[in-house]
Amino acid sequence: xxxxxLYIDLDDTVxxxxxxxxxxxxxxxxRYISERFEVPLEQAVVLRDDLxxxxxxxxxxxxxxxxxDEEDYLSYVHDVPLxxxxxxxxxxxxxxxxxxxxxAILTNADTAHARRVLSLLEIENCxxxxxxxxxxxxxxxxxxxxxxxxxxxMDESATNCAVVEDSxxxxxxxxxxxxxxxxxGGDPACVECDACIDSIMGLREVFAExxx
Numbered sequence: 489x490x491x492x493x494l495y496i497d498l499d500d501t502v503x504x505x506x507x508x509x510x511x512x513x514x515x516x517x518x519r520y521i522s523e524r525f526e527v528p529l530e531q532a533v534v535l536r537d538d539l540x541x542x543x544x545x546x547x548x549x550x551x552x553x554x555x556x557d558e559e560d561y562l563s564y565v566h567d568v569p570l571x572x573x574x575x576x577x578x579x580x581x582x583x584x585x586x587x588x589x590x591x592a593i594l595t596n597a598d599t600a601h602a603r604r605v606l607s608l609l610e611i612e613n614c615x616x617x618x619x620x621x622x623x624x625x626x627x628x629x630x631x632x633x634x635x636x637x638x639x640x641x642m643d644e645s646a647t648n649c650a651v652v653e654d655s656x657x658x659x660x661x662x663x664x665x666x667x668x669x670x671x672x673g674g675d676p677a678c679v680e681c682d683a684c685i686d687s688i689m690g691l692r693e694v695f696a697e698x699x700x
Contacts, residue, residue: 489668491589491698492648495619495638496688498595498602500654501672502609503574504687509605512568517546520564525554544628545596547621562621566601574608583692584614592617594638594651596628617641630661652691656680670694 499510521532539549550556593602599620606612619638627634646666653659659669660680671681678684683694
């Protein structure tokens with residue numbers, strides 16, 4: 489397999505899940521549902537989890553079921569103090585710069601959030617595109633159409649691309665479409681994926697082995 493392009497997830501992938509960003513966003517989602525739809529917080533937690541598993545993202549579920557105001561939702565849930573969780577990562581910037589592939593962020597978040605994350609990590613110049621939830625609308629990962637749109641936006645074919653993700657669910661779809669799949673974090677024995685690494689810094693070894 490000859491790789492031309494890397495589609496790299498954002499949250500819990502370009503920085504470790506232990507940073508706590510997604511936990512903070514999840515709490516904002518719960519508060520949003522509780523406040524906007526006037527339900528107890530405990531019920532909001534259950535609804536958020538149910539919609540996430542049925543629709544791929546809580547936002548898509550809220551749009552389908554409750555005709556969500558997308559702008560209101562995205563601005564609310566991403567209003568977290570990212571600088572409290574994320575620090576510059578010069579080593580990651582050097583790693584990405586030295587990988588001889590085109591690179592795009594592919595995220596179920598929005599571009600504004602992605603830019604904030606990449607800016608804090610100081611890796612924003614490493615990516616050719618940010619393909620966000622609006623770019624792949626009305627779909628989202630793990631829907632196959634979300635990945636197909638991402639391929640069209642980069643004028644690529646799946647068999648020439650790798651998806652780098654923390655979500656096994658997203659990677660299973662990507663692999664079925666023909667992508668090379670790299671799981672970041674989680675179970676090191678992930679049989680559904682082509683490669684598993686502890687952190688994104690392991691990408692150097694993954695692709696060095698492929699080029700031997």
